[in-house]
Amino acid sequence: MVETRSGELLLLDFGCSELWSGEASPVVEEGRFDPELTASLNRGGDHEVVGPDAERAAGHLDLASVHGRYAFDVPGDASAVRERLAAVCAGHGLEAELRPIERMPHRERVRRLLDRTPAGTEVPFHGMWGVVVRGVPAGRALPVRGVRMDPEGPDAGRWRSVWVEVAEGDVASSEAIGYVLVDRARLMFADPDALSSWNAGDMEEGLVDLVFWGRDGDAVAARLGAERFDEAGHTVHGWRDRPLDEVRRLGAALREHLEASSAKVATDYRPHDDDHRILAAMRESPSESATADVAGGRVCGFFTSWGDGAFPVYRDLGADGGLLRVRVELGAPEIVARARRMEELWFGSLAKLAIASPGVVRGDGVRWLERYAPRNEQDSGWCVYAGTETQEELDDPGSATLVPLRDLIKGEPDLEAVFATPAPAAFERADDGSWQPIPLPEEP
Template sequence: MSVLRWVTRFLDCTLVEDVVLGAVTCPSGELVLMDGGYLGLWSGNRSPDDTRQPDGIAAVDFEVVGRDAVAAAESFDRQSGQTLYDIPQDKVPQFTACFDGHCRERGLEAALRPFGRQVSHRDRVRRAVAAGDPDFLISGVPVVPVGNVPSTRPLPVTAARGQWGWRQIRIGLGDQAAAESRQLGSIGVDYARFVFADADSLADWVHDDPIDGLADVVFWGKDEAAIAEEFGASRTGTPGDDHYGWLNLPVGQASERALALNERRNAEPRRMFAFDVRPHSHHWKVMTDVRAAEHEAATITIAGADIMMALTSVGDGFFPVHLDLDASGVPTAVRITIEKDS
């Protein structure tokens, strides 16, 4: 976040309580809330066994079964509910021995039953919603699913200001006032951004691959002007993200530029700068719009659903999610807490 944008937000925080970030749509009725930077892990309807990269870690998913399955899963307390995802294959003997020992010590009749193949991420959403689990993991990253979301109309997304950034982000589900609140899980964020997305639409998400065969290369830092002169680069003029670099390069040419920048950074005399290769993927497109947006949030339409990416405003962390219910028990809003009230 630029200094000017931060100062403006700080000065305005007492003047404007709620800011409209946009709206999302959820045709499937099941909404996914997670770190948008991790969408490259999303397997859609495929098993992670089929989407794992060559250097990825083979893993196994388990279900807790037996007479005391619920008590065993709750007391073991490794993941929510009775499913345990993404246990590294080389850790399985140690993990199952630990679970068996846990059950013996407590006199619980339960066991870990492996799935034949890892459960797809779309099915993890379905299973969590059906079981009422507050969250589930994808490679250790907490993801919060919300079921029974209105599927035929846009869901407004607003943010309330806090002292240092957003105090909370709210996704409206209904018009009635909240009568009670239920805590769900927490979104784990390492890339300083949230994504709010329809569970079905994410099957078509393209995170890293260039859809049009093109990519941008940008660089910045203490010695950016000197490097720009050496490489004949100019400012890109991108709103909210005006670095030195080159736009709309064929992927091969972008890779060559990145390699040359890396070699120059390590050569003598040393230069202090960072660079980024940004393939024209869905992630690149929406993040370009996010950086240009006044409130650092933007939407992109994927498979008929409007997906929102929004910066957290405070960087990384774990962000609790609550579901507000009206007097009849109907969901009226999803709230993500950013900054706790003092």
């Protein structure tokens, strides 16, 4: 369930909710984040398109930073927006200019953008953006529902779509609102007012969790004496409910061990705040979702099940045009395709390692490739050479570097098709740039 007091419904990645300023200025105080992030967040400025033709001119800008008549979080003097506006005015015979304004609180951005587009709009905040709609019933608990992907398909268990049900009825049409940007693999439906009271990053009772997981999780846990936990069917290791000073010591020991070894794990630092409270419930839930009561409203958080990305949000309408649902589409075809690609790059065949010669590592390009039978799960079997190596480098096995195939195709995309060739195989790049098969030398 989700409940709003304002009659407005915001969908955003609440993993980034500590960036949400609420009714306060979005200018970040020194010491809240690390200096580099603070400087980056404070580098932007807000601007407004003004003049007799401001609305029409702003509508022609077609820039990601521009919403309505406002350009938010634009770095520097906004020269790119200014130049684009001048070109639009000249091309359409309009009169408008860009004027800097005080940094606008994020809650005020919601109000102003919805005043212009009450049906719904994207709302930016410090490089992220959510989607907000107006016109949902205030003071009433609204169910949050979802449907999974095909249980017989490759994405079984992942969400196809999740929505807030505003009213019962058959959907006659849908209107696209925009995209919600996800950077922490999670989303939340919330009243913007409730979000302004959300505690993100400020520890309750001074307690913190530090957990890790991944390929070498068991070995790292045994070495450091970490505990084992189950989170919705996933195993993690680490330490829970520990004082901050202790977690700092444990974190330092973990970093030192990872730097001194070849162990690979992902880590997560979890201060006990509102984020921690709802995430803990989400991890224990079969649906990987949970609710929390905040400032007189109820929010609903859930994992996307697709990781990060930009997900489209829609208003589903009845035959009379009334709002029935606010829906985020998580399993759209383009998202499925992107997920497949990411899995191939980071966990599939393109994540496997090739032996790269010093010339290739220097950036001289690949001229010869040889593939032998892989020796282990991480080995692709490929050896790649630039042809610029010295004889001394070729004679020294220690001069070679293990490189993921995905890194090699960044500079030479046509290598991807060649990498699909089964072992044994060998190729040479011809003068016309094509890859030609050649006899395979004896395995080194």
